[in-house]
Amino acid sequence: MEVKQSTCNYCSIGCNLDFYVEDNKIRKIIPTKNHTVNKGFCCIKGLQLNRQESSRRLPLLRGEDGVMREVSWDKAFETFSSRMKEIQNKYGKESVAYLSTAQITTEELALLGFVGRTYMGINGDGNTRLCMATAAVAHNQSFGYDSPPYALKDLELSDTIIFIGANPIVTHPVLWEYAVRNKDAKIISIDPRKSETTIKSDIWIDIKPKSDIRLFYTLANVLIEKNWIDKEYIEKYSEDFQEFKEHVNKYTLDGVEEKTGISKKRVLELAEIIHKGKKVSFWWTMGVNQGYQAVRTAQSIINLAVMTGNIGREGTGANSITGQCNAMGSRLYSNTTCLYGGRNYNNLEDRKEVANILDIDESILPTKPTISYGEIIDRINSGEIKGLWVIATNPRHSSSDNMKFAKAINNLEFLVVQDLYDDTDTAQHCDLFLPSVPGTKKQGTLINTERRLSAVTPVLEREEGELSDYEIFLGIGKALGIEEPLEKWNTPRDAFELIKQFSKGMPGDITGVDYNMIVNSNGVQWPFKKGDRLIEDERRLFEDNKYYTPSGKVKFIYEDIMEIPNPITKEYPYVLNTGRTTVGQWHTQTRTSEIPIVEDASIKQAHLLINVELANQLGIKESDKIIVSAINGEKGRFIAKLSRNVKKYHLFAPIHYIETNALTPSIFDTYSKEPSYKYMPVNIKKVAK
Ligand SMILES: Nc1nc2c(c(=O)[nH]1)N[C@H]1C(S)=C(S)[C@@H](COP(=O)(O)OP(=O)(O)OC[C@H]3O[C@@H](n4cnc5c(=O)[nH]c(N)nc54)[C@H](O)[C@@H]3O)O[C@H]1N2
Numbered sequence: 001m002e003v004k005q006s007t008c009n010y011c012s013i014g015c016n017l018d019f020y021v022e023d024n025k026i027r028k029i030i031p032t033k034n035h036t037v038n039k040g041f042c043c044i045k046g047l048q049l050n051r052q053e054s055s056r057r058l059p060l061l062r063g064e065d066g067v068m069r070e071v072s073w074d075k076a077f078e079t080f081s082s083r084m085k086e087i088q089n090k091y092g093k094e095s096v097a098y099l100s101t102a103q104i105t106t107e108e109l110a111l112l113g114f115v116g117r118t119y120m121g122i123n124g125d126g127n128t129r130l131c132m133a134t135a136a137v138a139h140n141q142s143f144g145y146d147s148p149p150y151a152l153k154d155l156e157l158s159d160t161i162i163f164i165g166a167n168p169i170v171t172h173p174v175l176w177e178y179a180v181r182n183k184d185a186k187i188i189s190i191d192p193r194k195s196e197t198t199i200k201s202d203i204w205i206d207i208k209p210k211s212d213i214r215l216f217y218t219l220a221n222v223l224i225e226k227n228w229i230d231k232e233y234i235e236k237y238s239e240d241f242q243e244f245k246e247h248v249n250k251y252t253l254d255g256v257e258e259k260t261g262i263s264k265k266r267v268l269e270l271a272e273i274i275h276k277g278k279k280v281s282f283w284w285t286m287g288v289n290q291g292y293q294a295v296r297t298a299q300s301i302i303n304l305a306v307m308t309g310n311i312g313r314e315g316t317g318a319n320s321i322t323g324q325c326n327a328m329g330s331r332l333y334s335n336t337t338c339l340y341g342g343r344n345y346n347n348l349e350d351r352k353e354v355a356n357i358l359d360i361d362e363s364i365l366p367t368k369p370t371i372s373y374g375e376i377i378d379r380i381n382s383g384e385i386k387g388l389w390v391i392a393t394n395p396r397h398s399s400s401d402n403m404k405f406a407k408a409i410n411n412l413e414f415l416v417v418q419d420l421y422d423d424t425d426t427a428q429h430c431d432l433f434l435p436s437v438p439g440t441k442k443q444g445t446l447i448n449t450e451r452r453l454s455a456v457t458p459v460l461e462r463e464e465g466e467l468s469d470y471e472i473f474l475g476i477g478k479a480l481g482i483e484e485p486l487e488k489w490n491t492p493r494d495a496f497e498l499i500k501q502f503s504k505g506m507p508g509d510i511t512g513v514d515y516n517m518i519v520n521s522n523g524v525q526w527p528f529k530k531g532d533r534l535i536e537d538e539r540r541l542f543e544d545n546k547y548y549t550p551s552g553k554v555k556f557i558y559e560d561i562m563e564i565p566n567p568i569t570k571e572y573p574y575v576l577n578t579g580r581t582t583v584g585q586w587h588t589q590t591r592t593s594e595i596p597i598v599e600d601a602s603i604k605q606a607h608l609l610i611n612v613e614l615a616n617q618l619g620i621k622e623s624d625k626i627i628v629s630a631i632n633g634e635k636g637r638f639i640a641k642l643s644r645n646v647k648k649y650h651l652f653a654p655i656h657y658i659e660t661n662a663l664t665p666s667i668f669d670t671y672s673k674e675p676s677y678k679y680m681p682v683n684i685k686k687v688a689k
């Protein structure tokens, strides 16, 4: 049997797996032994990647009778091109847009950004906006570049690990293993819900939802008052600390309990734990990123790490954990929110350099970042956008306030969906369906949560007619008439070479990475410049205390705390929280519902965790049918699951069911435009029998 090593394309850990292949079938999958990242461990999703198969080989086109019929790839590309051009000619260039993903390879994202943003001249945003936009903006503003600073190994080296709005036991099980291997560390989990991770932590800080920023400003104030700060570090390597100090002065211990639910005593204890820790690391995910004041909350964590000197050393860091397999590839190389490589659309030098590399005229590069995911949906509903291309994401299910997307579908003249499956909640409504092969038949690069480039290697041969997303983008590009400029993009390997050139001189410089270095290997973290030698397998940033800001210093960034924009009311007295619930289920379940062992263990219907006491008060029993109504006017049917792990005022719905996002708000962070998925006033009612 042949054995081929490749990278799992579900979550951002980027586990490496050995695929045992015979007769073009995957017979067995085993986590790669001794791999730096997953050390012979992985989760159920990686072990079942053999189940991932496209539902069809050829595209489907909706006929005038409304029926979808198979067509040739040539016909599909030609139809895409003519329909999109027709719409652009009639309503203007920006009447077409795309929504993409962080679940395809970096090479594919770069090519999509070239065809879509540069040549079609359209807006295109990724589901990364729903996920990592907050961390990206926080990093850019504070560090001067979108740069998660850590190595996963820092979890093993830390003496105090603080998880904030992160549930890695469910969402990043391999990352949790790093924390578990560290027998000496104190683990603290800050989450309004008693999650799987808080149960296993030493301390649960049961914070009121969306009050993290208040807790962190108060902690900063206490640490300053007690002189528990690293003055030398602050003075030498940071800027704007004085102003920050004055800012947090007003966030005293008085009132902290009312705002955060955490008593003065516990805040003091937490301050002392941070002070006494020699290597304190902070790890945050969606409980922070998805909020109306999320960027400033993320920065309040960065500020704590910097002021206590817990950054740039082993076991420390203000560390944002990414979500999807290629969040970092999408953030830096999709040509959507920044020009390739984290460059600036307005910087003439950057523009010239990228145009040179691509051998095109600088003037055809986009001149500004894309409008956001939410704005694209709004513009469909206002009639400005008429053509939409959806790639490897399922917005009918996953977008916030998702009935808005349902309405948008009706407003579109042409909807194209490019996915593995033709029956996703979004694909069911499309006019043209473009099937891509799964990751097991692709070649390219993923960039994991610790900035590690790792190869996706085709473990299976493709059958006749099967195309990868890369080839679909090429096919579309050629049908649009982009011939010569695409000659530089013939293969994913060509794209990889272009990506390397985009990175030159940037903080994420990878000019020293030869593609062969990331195949059958431990991968390579960025930066890795030409001439660099791989001495250490696991590296963190800022060990030299130099940041990527113009001054070279890390910036203290802060702001007055906002009032909750959608507070609870008498009519909607409970807060709805949402998130992941099982290791086996992945987002909208299109992929993981293929896995029998996951299906057998999953609850089939949308359900809601309700505090036992509250349920008693409302006369709701286990598995009763209930109606949840939200302040946006939407309603949904759920099954009640009684739990002692949620507070009385707080309800929790898994995101894996389409009903949940009918109830999430159209409220976004000011700077990142990431949706505030985890806070929505709702009410519940038992369905009369
Ligand atoms: N099995 C599985 N794994 C996954 C995924 C999946 O779908 N399934 N998705 C992947 C992706 S793309 C992502 S982005 C990650 C997400 O990974 P996580 O962020 O770990 O997952 P979530 O469940 O969305 O949210 C984490 C926690 O935030 C808490 N929270 C809610 N509001 C607040 C608040 O105001 N403050 C604080 N401190 N906490 C709050 C929730 O109660 C929840 O326990 O998971 C990745 N891994």
Ligand SMILES: Nc1nc2c(c(=O)[nH]1)N[C@H]1C(S)=C(S)[C@@H](COP(=O)(O)OP(=O)(O)OC[C@H]3O[C@@H](n4cnc5c(=O)[nH]c(N)nc54)[C@H](O)[C@@H]3O)O[C@H]1N2
Binding pocket: 101, 103, 104, 127, 128, 130, 131, 132, 286, 290, 323, 324, 391, 392, 393, 394, 395, 397, 398, 399, 400, 418, 419, 420, 421, 424, 436, 437, 438, 439, 469, 578, 579, 580, 586, 587, 588, 589, 590, 591, 655, 660, 661, 664, 677, 678
């Ligand atoms: N209420 C609530 N909603 C949320 C969140 C939350 O915490 N709460 N989290 C948000 C976050 S962080 C995220 S990341 C989003 C995720 O939301 P989505 O991106 O909509 O979720 P997925 O189910 O992963 O959808 C990915 C799609 O890509 C397809 N696909 C997989 N591989 C490939 C490929 O190689 N090529 C192509 N063409 N298609 C492929 C899959 O079949 C699937 O249909 O959900 C967001 N929605």
Ligand code: SF4
Binding pocket: 008, 009, 010, 011, 012, 013, 014, 015, 038, 042, 043, 044, 045, 046, 047, 172, 173, 174
């Ligand atoms: S989903 Fe994440 S943890 Fe599970 S095997 Fe894949 S990369 Fe590893």
Ligand SMILES: [Mo]
Binding pocket: 130, 131, 132, 323, 324
């Ligand atoms: Mo995500």
